[in-house]
Amino acid sequence: MNQCTALALLPPPDRLIALAPPGHRPETGHVLCELGTDHDGHHAALLWDEGGRPGSAVWIRWQGSGPARLTQLPWCPARNPRNGTDEACELFAAHPSAHSWDITDPTHTAITHHLTHQHPHLFPQFRDGSGED
Structure with a gap:
């Protein structure tokens, strides 16, 4: 939510x-x-x-x-x-x-999504597809 x-x-x-x-x-x-x-x-x-x-x-x-x-x-x-x-x-x-x-902060989710794609080396937890992309 x-x-x-x-x-x-x-x-x-x-x-x-x-x-x-x-x-x-x-x-x-x-x-x-x-x-x-x-x-x-x-x-x-x-x-x-x-x-x-x-x-x-x-x-x-x-x-x-x-x-x-x-x-x-x-x-x-x-x-x-x-x-x-x-x-x-x-x-x-x-x-x-x-x-x-x-409760999910939609702004935080959007920023994390953007940064994950721009700097994947900073988010190794999402490399295997188990987290948000």
Whole structure:
């Protein structure tokens, strides 16, 4: 499943603007929703994690062009049963889409596809046809 392509523009916080040197106002940034395309309701993007403690991940949530809000959310407890690495889901608990290991960033896939053909020596895992081409 592809990753949602919704984005939110985030103006810098007022306290950061107040600390900026004259003439060097921080720029507005953007975040891309990290959920799968099948989600409904609010979009979500991880901003930072304060050490992996329960509830220490700070996410931004938004819906449509409405205001975005910061919220601390616990990590999803799910582990990927299909591989032997005990990979944890990289989304928040009770997220409204597939787990992170089932979500593909279409931009990343397109770039990898292009680079694989331009520089095959950098992608030996795809030479035998077992990976994406």
